[in-house]
Amino acid sequence: MDRPPDRIRTPDQRLRVFVSSTLKELAAERKSARTAIERLHLAPVMFELGARPHPPRSLYRAYLEQSDVFVGLYWNRYGWVAPGEEVSGLEDEYNLAPALPKLIYIREPADEREPRLTELLDRIRTDDGASFKYFANARELGRLIESDLATLLAERFDQSREDRPAAQQVDAAAEPVGSTLPAPLTPLIGRESEVDDVERMLRMPAIRMLTLTGPGGIGKSRLAIAAAERVGDEYTGGVTFVDLAPVREASLVVNAIAAALGVRDTGDAPLADKVVMAVRNRRLLLILDNVEQVLDAAPVFTTLLAAAPALTLLLTSRSLVRVSAERSFPVGPLELPQAGATASLDELRSTAAVALFVERVHAVKPDFELTESNAAAVVGICAALDGVPLAIELAAARIRSLSPATMLERLDRRLPLLVGGMRDRPERQQTLRRTIEWSTELLDAPERELLATLGVFAGGFFLEAAEAVADGSDGDVVTRLGNLVDNSLVREDDRDGFSHFSMLATVREYALEQLETDGRLDAVLERHVEYYIDLGRSIELELEGGRQRALVMRLAADKENLRAAERYLLDRSDWERAAEFAWTLYIYWWVGGLLGEVRGWMDEVLDADDPLTDRSRAIALYFTRAITFWQDPDGLVVGGLTESAELFRTVHEPGGEALARVSLALAQLAAEQPDVARADEQLEISLALFRQSGDLWGESMALVTLGRVGLFQNRVHGACNRFEESLAIARGQHDELGECIALHHLGWARLLLGELDVASGCFEQSLSIAARLAHDDGVAYGLEGLVAVAASTGRIARAGRLLGAAERLREESGLYNAPAFSFHQRLVDGIEAGPAAEQFATARSEGRLLTIGEAIGEALSEAVV
Structure with a gap:
């Protein structure tokens, strides 16, 4: 109608x-x-x-x-x-x-x-x-x-x-009907908040059709049963569970519902009409499990809802049904222990994924206990399996033959290991491979091909990347990717307004196996690498300007793919492309705190027996020497940076030469006997090269370093001028990283001049920018600058708390060995030698308990906006 x-x-x-x-x-x-x-x-x-x-x-x-x-x-x-x-x-x-x-x-x-x-x-x-x-x-x-x-x-x-036609009246006096819910054989673990949320939604009169979505093995059915048990008393017409897993034709859904409700198909009237008659005056909760393969039965669901005003449908499905009455509730993995955090055994036992693993292990090995010796392996197993309940249960079943440590070691090949689940599981769930294969049966051939192709992505991907890597596939990638999302084989989330996609590790491994079986793995890997190489080339200059923050955040979401692309090139001895790719993303590696990893890659390039092009060697020398300018016991840094600069000159790349000379100057300043005159000479050459090539970002960096030379020479006012020039260029380019660096240096210069309010403002602005960029090094420097301001004004507790937070950040982010361009230590030494030493030590310990966010908030709490 x-x-x-x-x-x-x-x-x-x-x-x-x-x-x-x-x-x-x-x-x-x-x-x-x-x-x-x-x-x-x-x-x-x-x-x-x-x-x-x-x-x-x-x-x-x-x-x-x-x-x-x-x-x-x-x-x-x-x-x-x-x-x-x-x-x-x-x-x-x-x-x-x-x-x-x-x-x-x-x-x-x-x-x-x-x-x-x-x-x-x-x-x-x-x-x-x-x-x-x-x-x-x-x-x-x-x-x-x-x-x-x-x-x-x-x-x-x-x-x-x-x-509107008159609403059907509910028979409030109807006798309660018994529940047909399956009786769970094991306790539900780690889903307390989800059960609460689903219960709350089921109690809302406006929600009459709720679909729990998620991939196979995530626990949708178990969650639906638990929530239904909570609200069962409110449904005087009963709670009925309908298992649609065996049903492959939409036309047979009515039969399954009828059977669950006890409606007989005698043939004297259409079965659908009988079902409507059976439910229309009942306050009934009807649970429809495994709906994904019968989505075409949507008219059945809407007909029932229209005919029965007191009926509520609770569905589990890998795909949304997409009818107007539907509300969705995505079911995600179980909570995992926080990465990098130190937790007690009791805290680990209360974490959902670990608790499930231990509970399921007890079913096959009753004397198993979580101990100091096996806790790390158990946590690693749960993390490797993405917190997926079915995967964890299958892993736990192998504990009889594998210790946690051995299991974790072998989990780099997840799918072959995880077999032998409980026999009372449906056949499709007895191994992860079967679970995934069962899911892919619902896809057409091009969708299965796309799923396999997407297996080359590591850690997630954006739509543009999927389209590029799937190049040459038949049909519309966007639509097919949407179907994979709908079927819960690919997950989607929003990243600053862009759709970002990911796959569970086990699904990705299955996809890669299919790609290899099809003989397409090498070709798809090459397209993957080419996409990210082209991406680096296209945004290299933009990373220095107004889009810097957005691009850094975007690249951070693609970090694992960037790593995978570089690893692919190195493993194939493609030294030239490996060096070029690393060079285009220099600013991202810096802001993201990944330069150490890049150094390792470039060490591989330099250690290769193959001859290198001048440009590749120049890049590799730069990355392996520039980030260690403060430690040069064998004289390799100065020599390597000098060679890098000369090679960049040979290939007529003034920007590369100028950058190498900036780092060379820093190395000369950091030497045991600083060579200030030669450093100044290198920087003047660098500044001229940057200006000749129109490289404003480089000019800004050279000016900052020239200012540092001025501080070494106790020419503080001259240093201030250099820092101000650098700041003006950075702001003109909307270069947040450059602005952060210039402000930090300007803060120290102003502090040395006794301008404490101005210095504090510079450090606060620098810290705010570093926080926006998620630039840990910049955050630590900003905190340390404000430590110096607090110490200089006698605010002992504030100085101690901020120092403790900065120390913890440096330790946890691996920045504690870096030379801090900071003068806070001499002020700290003064406090520790004075009468406020105990107060300072207490505050310092308190500061180490702060999260990064809390520390930043406290540091900026006195900022004047």
């Missing part, structure tokens, strides 16, 4: 709002629109991968058919026109929604708006069924959408209520 065009359903029935826009230019606006829609407790209809530039027509047609309001967002781009089509997806979405109320929002000012979009907007302005407004930014858009939707709903609610 067609829905009347003027009807709007009330919010508790989940009015659905379709959002149409282009992807990349309006990503922030889409996010704001979604927030506004959800704030009204409505359902935004947006593609699960975020906005898609060219979704298949059938997909967005299906979404539009289920929607109640159309929201259009437009700016400059018209969108992609698919082969064989006459209009873009953007215009087609508008054309396919003639009967929906339309709220149109146009961003101004426009910058080179495409002609076809201008034509579309002219047509929209003449559409009596559409209202349109202009907006300037994402925040304003969110306010407009929220206000307009609320007004629209209010205007149409009364008419909707008049049209």
Whole structure:
């Protein structure tokens, strides 16, 4: 039956709002629109991968058919026109929604708006069924959408209520019906908060269909049963569990439900009608387990909900059903011990993943205990298995033949190890391989091919990377990736407005095996490496400018892939590309605290027996010498940096030569007998080279180092001038790293001049920037600068707490051996030799208990904004 065009359903029935826009230019606006829609407790209809530039027509047609309001967002781009089509997806979405109320929002000012979009907007302005407004930014858009939707709903609610058929009345006097819940054989471990959340949602009258989503083996069914046990007393019509795992045809779902409810199929009436009759007057909780393979049965679920006002459906599925009444609850892995943290045995035992492992081990080895000697291995096993309950249970089953340490050692090949699960498990769950294979049976061939291809990614990936690495595959990568997300084989999360994807380690290993079996592994690995090499080249200069922070955060999310790409090149003795790739991402390695790892890579390059190009050797020498400029017992640093600079000159790369000379100057300053004159000479050459090549970032770094020479020579005012010049350049380039460095140095110069308030402001600003960049070294330096300010003004407790926090940060981040360009130690020595030494020591110990975030907050608590 067609829905009347003027009807709007009330919010508790989940009015659905379709959002149409282009992807990349309006990503922030889409996010704001979604927030506004959800704030009204409505359902935004947006593609699960975020906005898609060219979704298949059938997909967005299906979404539009289920929607109640159309929201259009437009700016400059018209969108992609698919082969064989006459209009873009953007215009087609508008054309396919003639009967929906339309709220149109146009961003101004426009910058080179495409002609076809201008034509579309002219047509929209003449559409009596559409209202349109202009907006300037994402925040304003969110306010407009929220206000307009609320007004629209209010205007149409009364008419909707008049049209609505009388609701079926629930028989409140119905006798309670017995539960058909399976009786769990083991306790539920580590899901207390999730059970609470699901229970709370099941008690909300507005939620009548709740789907627990997650990959196979994550514990969806067990969670559903536990939550149902909690709320069972409220369902006077009973709680019924329906196992759909054996059902492979949507048409047979009614039969399964009927069997679970005790409805007989006598043939005298359609079975579906009998089921409706059986549930329509009951306050019933119906649990439908393993729905993913029968998603086409969605009309059955909606029919039941419409016929039975007191019915609630609780589903478990690897995919959402995608009907208007559905609310989702993603089920994630179990809690793992915090990486790098020191925990007692009691704390480890209370961590969900470890607790599950120990409990399941007791089933096969009752005398097993978590001890100091095996705790690290047990934690490692749980972490290696991503906290996935099924994986942990399968691992625990092997404890009879493998000690935790041996098991952990062998977990680099997870899938072959994890066999032999409990015989009362469904067959598909007796090994992880079977679990994953069972999941992939639901995919078509191109989707399985894409899943295998994605196995080359380490630690997650962005959409653009997936499209590049899957190059040459048949079909639309975006759509197929969406299906993998829907089937819980790939996980999606939001990273600063971008969709980021990942796979459980066990799924990734399975995917890689399939890739190798197909004979495609080498080709896909090469595409993976080429993508990241091209990425490095394309953003090398941008890392020095206004996009620095965003790019650093983006690269941090791709850190494991960057490592994998470099490792691939080194393992194949591809020294030239290995050096080039490392060089393009120099700023990221620095900010991310990964230069030590890069040094190890470049040691491999230098140790190779193969001849190196001049440029590759120059890069490798730089990375292996520049980061150890303060320790040169054998004279290798100065010699290596000198050679690096000369090689960069030979290949006509002035920026590389200038950077090598800056590091050479630092090495000369850090020598046991500082050679200030030669350092100054190197820096003047460097500054000239940077200026000749127009490298403002390099010029800023050279100026900072020249200022350091000035401090060595006790020319503090001259040093201040250099630091101010560097700061001005960094700010002009929106270079946050350069600004952080210049401010820190300027703070010390001002402190030496006795300008404590100015120095404090410089350190505070530097610390704030370092925190935004997640630059641990910069954070430690900022804390140490503020230690000096506090010590200079007699605030002993503050100085001690900040010093303790800085020391802990340096120790935990591996920065404690780095030379601190800081004068705080002499002030600390003075306090420790004085009457406040005990107070200082106590505060220092307290500071070591602070997290990084707490320390930064305390350090900036006195900042004047």
